[in-house]
Amino acid sequence: MIDVRVELARNAFRLDVAFAGDGGVTALFGPSGCGKTTVIRLVAGLERPDRGRIVLGDRVLVDTERGVFVPPHRRRIGLVFQDAQLFPHLRVATNLAYGRFFTRPADRAVSRDAVVQVLGIDHLLGRFPATLSGGEKQRVAIGRALLMSPDLLLMDEPLASLDEERKREILPFVERLRDEFAIPILYVSHAVEEVVRLASTVVRLDAGHVAAIGGAAEVLAPTTLAHAGDRFGAVSVLSGKVAALDPAHGVSTIAHAAGSIVVPRLMASVGMTVRVVVHATDVALGRLPDGATSVRTTLAGRIAAITSDVDGPFALVALDLAGGERLYAYLTRLAVDAMQLAVGQSVTALVKAVSIDERGVAGVPRA
Amino acid sequence: MIDVRVELARNAFRLDVAFAGDGGVTALFGPSGCGKTTVIRLVAGLERPDRGRIVLGDRVLVDTERGVFVPPHRRRIGLVFQDAQLFPHLRVATNLAYGRFFTRPADRAVSRDAVVQVLGIDHLLGRFPATLSGGEKQRVAIGRALLMSPDLLLMDEPLASLDEERKREILPFVERLRDEFAIPILYVSHAVEEVVRLASTVVRLDAGHVAAIGGAAEVLAPTTLAHAGDRFGAVSVLSGKVAALDPAHGVSTIAHAAGSIVVPRLMASVGMTVRVVVHATDVALGRLPDGATSVRTTLAGRIAAITSDVDGPFALVALDLAGGERLYAYLTRLAVDAMQLAVGQSVTALVKAVSIDERGVAGVPRA
Amino acid sequence: MFSPEEWTAIGLSLKVGTIATLGALPLAVAVAWLLARGRFPGKALIDGLVHLPLVLPPVVTGYALLILFGRRGVFGAALAEHFGIVFSFRWTGAALAAGVMGFPLMVRAIRLSFEAIDDRIEQAAATLGAPPLWVFATVSLPLAARGIVAGAVLAFAKALGEFGATITFVSNIPGQTQTIPAAIYSYTQTPGGDLGALKLSLVAAAIAFAALILSELSVRRAGRDGGRR
Amino acid sequence: MFSPEEWTAIGLSLKVGTIATLGALPLAVAVAWLLARGRFPGKALIDGLVHLPLVLPPVVTGYALLILFGRRGVFGAALAEHFGIVFSFRWTGAALAAGVMGFPLMVRAIRLSFEAIDDRIEQAAATLGAPPLWVFATVSLPLAARGIVAGAVLAFAKALGEFGATITFVSNIPGQTQTIPAAIYSYTQTPGGDLGALKLSLVAAAIAFAALILSELSVRRAGRDGGRR
Amino acid sequence: VPTAPVAAETAGPTVFAAASMKTALDEIDALYTKATGKSVTVSYAASSALAKQIEQGAPADLFVSADIPWMDYVAAKGLIRPETRVDLLGNALVLIAPLSQPETLTLAPGAPLAAKIGDGKLATGDIASVPVGKYAKAALEKLGLWAEVQPKIAGTDNVRAALSLVARGEARYGIVYATDAKSEPKVTVVGTFPTDSHPPIVYPVAITKDSTSPDAAAYLAFLKGPEAAKIFVDQGFTILKP
Ligand SMILES: Nc1ncnc2c1ncn2[C@@H]1O[C@H](COP(=O)(O)OP(=O)(O)OP(=O)(O)O)[C@@H](O)[C@H]1O
Ligand SMILES: Nc1ncnc2c1ncn2[C@@H]1O[C@H](COP(=O)(O)OP(=O)(O)OP(=O)(O)O)[C@@H](O)[C@H]1O
Ligand code: MOO
Ligand SMILES: [Mg+2]
Numbered sequence A, B: 001m002i003d004v005r006v007e008l009a010r011n012a013f014r015l016d017v018a019f020a021g022d023g024g025v026t027a028l029f030g031p032s033g034c035g036k037t038t039v040i041r042l043v044a045g046l047e048r049p050d051r052g053r054i055v056l057g058d059r060v061l062v063d064t065e066r067g068v069f070v071p072p073h074r075r076r077i078g079l080v081f082q083d084a085q086l087f088p089h090l091r092v093a094t095n096l097a098y099g100r101f102f103t104r105p106a107d108r109a110v111s112r113d114a115v116v117q118v119l120g121i122d123h124l125l126g127r128f129p130a131t132l133s134g135g136e137k138q139r140v141a142i143g144r145a146l147l148m149s150p151d152l153l154l155m156d157e158p159l160a161s162l163d164e165e166r167k168r169e170i171l172p173f174v175e176r177l178r179d180e181f182a183i184p185i186l187y188v189s190h191a192v193e194e195v196v197r198l199a200s201t202v203v204r205l206d207a208g209h210v211a212a213i214g215g216a217a218e219v220l221a222p223t224t225l226a227h228a229g230d231r232f233g234a235v236s237v238l239s240g241k242v243a244a245l246d247p248a249h250g251v252s253t254i255a256h257a258a259g260s261i262v263v264p265r266l267m268a269s270v271g272m273t274v275r276v277v278v279h280a281t282d283v284a285l286g287r288l289p290d291g292a293t294s295v296r297t298t299l300a301g302r303i304a305a306i307t308s309d310v311d312g313p314f315a316l317v318a319l320d321l322a323g324g325e326r327l328y329a330y331l332t333r334l335a336v337d338a339m340q341l342a343v344g345q346s347v348t349a350l351v352k353a354v355s356i357d358e359r360g361v362a363g364v365p366r367a
Numbered sequence C, D: 001m002f003s004p005e006e007w008t009a010i011g012l013s014l015k016v017g018t019i020a021t022l023g024a025l026p027l028a029v030a031v032a033w034l035l036a037r038g039r040f041p042g043k044a045l046i047d048g049l050v051h052l053p054l055v056l057p058p059v060v061t062g063y064a065l066l067i068l069f070g071r072r073g074v075f076g077a078a079l080a081e082h083f084g085i086v087f088s089f090r091w092t093g094a095a096l097a098a099g100v101m102g103f104p105l106m107v108r109a110i111r112l113s114f115e116a117i118d119d120r121i122e123q124a125a126a127t128l129g130a131p132p133l134w135v136f137a138t139v140s141l142p143l144a145a146r147g148i149v150a151g152a153v154l155a156f157a158k159a160l161g162e163f164g165a166t167i168t169f170v171s172n173i174p175g176q177t178q179t180i181p182a183a184i185y186s187y188t189q190t191p192g193g194d195l196g197a198l199k200l201s202l203v204a205a206a207i208a209f210a211a212l213i214l215s216e217l218s219v220r221r222a223g224r225d226g227g228r229r
Numbered sequence E: 001v002p003t004a005p006v007a008a009e010t011a012g013p014t015v016f017a018a019a020s021m022k023t024a025l026d027e028i029d030a031l032y033t034k035a036t037g038k039s040v041t042v043s044y045a046a047s048s049a050l051a052k053q054i055e056q057g058a059p060a061d062l063f064v065s066a067d068i069p070w071m072d073y074v075a076a077k078g079l080i081r082p083e084t085r086v087d088l089l090g091n092a093l094v095l096i097a098p099l100s101q102p103e104t105l106t107l108a109p110g111a112p113l114a115a116k117i118g119d120g121k122l123a124t125g126d127i128a129s130v131p132v133g134k135y136a137k138a139a140l141e142k143l144g145l146w147a148e149v150q151p152k153i154a155g156t157d158n159v160r161a162a163l164s165l166v167a168r169g170e171a172r173y174g175i176v177y178a179t180d181a182k183s184e185p186k187v188t189v190v191g192t193f194p195t196d197s198h199p200p201i202v203y204p205v206a207i208t209k210d211s212t213s214p215d216a217a218a219y220l221a222f223l224k225g226p227e228a229a230k231i232f233v234d235q236g237f238t239i240l241k242p
């Protein structure tokens, strides 16, 4: 859907990236200063690449070779800036309405009331931006970009300045944009949960280059992330079909070849295919009878690899689950030694249902 | 150390807060728009309260009754703004040096080289702020405030725009400021981990009022947070003495009356008292022999209370641990039913060592 | 208090100042925008030309206007023939002179305000689908309100004081081109005219003062946003 | 190409313009700051006073200067007696006149730039321990560089063109007070003097143009920061 | 004080007159209006400006110049009706001083003018361009005083500015027209320059080529008439007999 291949030099900084996003969310991920905002600005048309081509659907937005450069206002690409950039002379309501003006009524897919309500900004409508708090500004900026019902939405760390609760309210809304309105999104975030939940494609940038690209499962899998030292960002992505809903307990059971996964959420319908994100730090291994603990989700697998930090306390255990998916578990080296774990052993993986973040469970996005 | 009692009205918004912070880190916590930045600005002297008193150590900074108002530049209070606010006409190096000028050499506790190195900004020193990325700007702003070696440091969501790895590098440095240089800090953050790790006092604001105040353990305990719907933010704080170091495995064992806690970190010394933050979502309950799972930390306790969501999937189980501390566990209601858990039962709590965030383990700060 | 002729001069000055200011404003905004944001060869030249009425003695500007826009002038003749616009020895000419003399002041003030706008706000408008002219009208222009108002006040004040170029271009005809400063000049040429000159000077000052206060109020209204970006 | 007298006038204009601009600058900066940030009773009055030289016909300003700073003037007598500063019939008087006439233009430009500064940047400096004057010198002033340079250019250009107030205040003494515009005036009063007037006008324009280019360069240097806040 | 035309009056001629004529012409015009019911519109400015305006098609019916060269200028361009041109008035050139400094000096060759000026100034019109300055220069040259007085001259853009410099005591002496000296009570006449020491001071008047007003000739006649003459004389002008 979006195909980016650009080069840009800015003094010492050199950007040279190529990636393609599908119709869903493409996440740009990487350390501070790696070039995420620059990519976003290139796609929006606020920056011209030295060389390259950007294609959105069947529209060529930029092609330096053929001298094509569609100006920002003809791209129909919404942008949520890292720092809100509201119009200081317009009230919040007018800020929100600004883009609607240029949206043909037929394209006005996003309803103002829904946006205002989800973002919790109805009490701010009559105010000027200078009187808003940091998070309030950012929410208005999100609303402003959404309301133009763009063909592509660019979001540069949109939730960074919001509290957890607010994030948890806004995320499903972003999902709805992706799914119901089929608006593709290019999403910059440092938060693994957000990235995993939303993104079908993750692009990891490093110093202006693409370090890794692929599905969330691959790019954020521990082996690739281990060197980054962030074990909390390491996840496995399992997929399965919704097997049963338990409205009484508010949970769903996902059938997986290696066992069943209980997630704290009522899925839309039985039979639907879903992805579940499991943090490697949330997986314990055991050899024990079912029902001995409060842990509902037990998955059978075989140890495929054990990677130990040489001097750190951790070991990463990769399990091949029945059915072929791979599940990662972070343990202490102490535990690996105490349990005498070794490659080839059969073990049970335990995953607490409560540790599965709803943010990390999603219907498989249309690719 | 810092004592704040202020009232301020701004149209519909009314701020009325009173709290005192000790010599360590006092965290301001609360949803977007609740008044955190306003409190910070009041303390910095950038805003005048309608009524109130602000005392730092033995210095009265504001006393509306006696007409005292110490101007910002005489407060020696460093401020990291929510949006960096660098001097656009000065290079990064000059931005950093700006405050040093007004710091008596004797007070220059913080070394420039250490700051530059920890913040990873040495390659930026010759640049102008307009050429920095969002995260780079924020790091320079942090450095600028640190280098004035302030009597009090105000930080308004300083790490929000940084990637995880960078946060993990900067946090220990903030701790050092707190501990080695004994600089008290007023810290605004939405990140529970940061708050728990750093703060000895947590002030939770809601719509301009103090909703809760106390130690991290109390304020962030699940019962108080449950209504906020954020189970990932619910933590227990356990304290114990370092009993053993296992350099071979890179872990330490903390002796607790209810058992031993294994944390993935080598503590400074045996015998030291430490706090361990345990997320309620990371606690599983069981009745099983030691060693059956990879989980190293098992704590004995008795169920004190079970609170169920009426319609949600979760149940919160409060355990009284031997020794008197309270440990919270979030389970699914399904698990509570399946295990037939009931108040009064003795159970074993299991906590994976890898799930204990180093950010959540800290020497008890000097109060 | 004032003779009929003085009242006429006061009324004329108001008219001339207002028309000159309003008439020059759109062009000044356009030129200021070009100078603030444009990058084109000859920009320095335009900048220089804009400053010319400031640099040249007013008499010279007046002569230049006379030669260009007089009845026999290059533009004057064409304008009169094709559009029926006649400047020479009419109040319209006085307005033209005042507009030209105030133009550099207007452009500078407006340009400074344009330059102070963070262009990322304009970029935000563009990403929302607004074409450049719309961005200009709905974002750049209102954000430059302070400079536009300041420029207008400067030009209006200058129009109240402008004398040299006006009297040289359109002479000093009571009821037609005799504005307050021209009337003051007449007084200074008259024995014992000092009091009359002082009186009219005070009138000019009072009018300018009123314009100033009005402008401050209008900017303050526009600044309900807390006044900053 | 130029007569010795013309060379003298050109040199004098340069001197007068430079001194007038540099001399008025500090006061203009201070007043602009007061008007941009101050809140005090009588602010509107000061604002009005600043605009006065713009509003009054130059002849009146010149006459007022004569009354105030002439040898027998209120201030003139005191200054001459206590400090030995004499304005009347000296180039210093021409500089004073030019400075006064350019003052409102300077103040406006500088004030606009001060007003455009986000005061949170100044607050940041204050929290770093910088006392107000230091903040002003190291933050506000450099951030207003564009306006200060623009104001200086306007005032300098105005000084090059100023004629009415100067000749009324210090008359037209070759080598002392005969600046370019006074020389041009002489030409225009002589039948057939048009060519001479044109020649000197071009000189004035060229000088202003050079000043303009210099100023643009200096602002561009100060704008290495990418040009925005 | 000038009076504006009242409704009953009909529009009469438009006169472009040198600014120094204002006091006299305003009075005469009032009389003319009273006598004929026709209003007179007068534009007072520098003769140079008026001449060039006429050249550019100004709607002037009559031109009253403060000196001969500017009338010659318009005449050479065929902008006036030569047969109507007449030297209307004459004036005398006087040396003045502030009232506080009453004295007399005979303006003859060898007069100690430079010594009397001392380190002060002698104010007059700009010697290169303003008529009174040009006359002053000629007179001083004729009297042989020019070389020593020249460095002390302060030129102004019009004669009234010179007058006020003397009246305010800024300049120690001034050279102005007799009419100006007469109008300013704060100055005293120190001496009068001999008539032959400078070119004749003449105020020529003529009807313009493009004049459309039927009253132009009548007005010119009125200017030359006895009522006008009385006012001119009161102001200190001399009436030149053609
Ligand atoms: N002039 C004003 N009029 C009305 N309300 C105002 C005004 N200025 C600020 N507020 C309100 O004050 C409240 C507190 O703002 P503050 O910036 O302190 O919030 P915050 O807790 O820092 O939020 P965030 O986490 O989003 O940065 C906000 O709800 C804001 O809307
Ligand atoms: N003019 C310039 N000269 C040199 N380097 C520049 C210039 N402008 C930007 N850069 C560099 O380009 C890099 C990419 O910036 P960008 O804003 O895209 O980073 P980012 O990935 O969005 O970072 P963050 O997460 O901190 O916002 C940064 O390292 C920045 O320092
Ligand atoms: O530029 Mo002037 O000296 O105000 O007419
Ligand atoms: Mg960025």
Ligand SMILES: [Mg+2]
Residues within 6 Å of the ligand: A133, A134, A135, B036, B037, B038, B082, B156
């Ligand atoms: Mg805030």
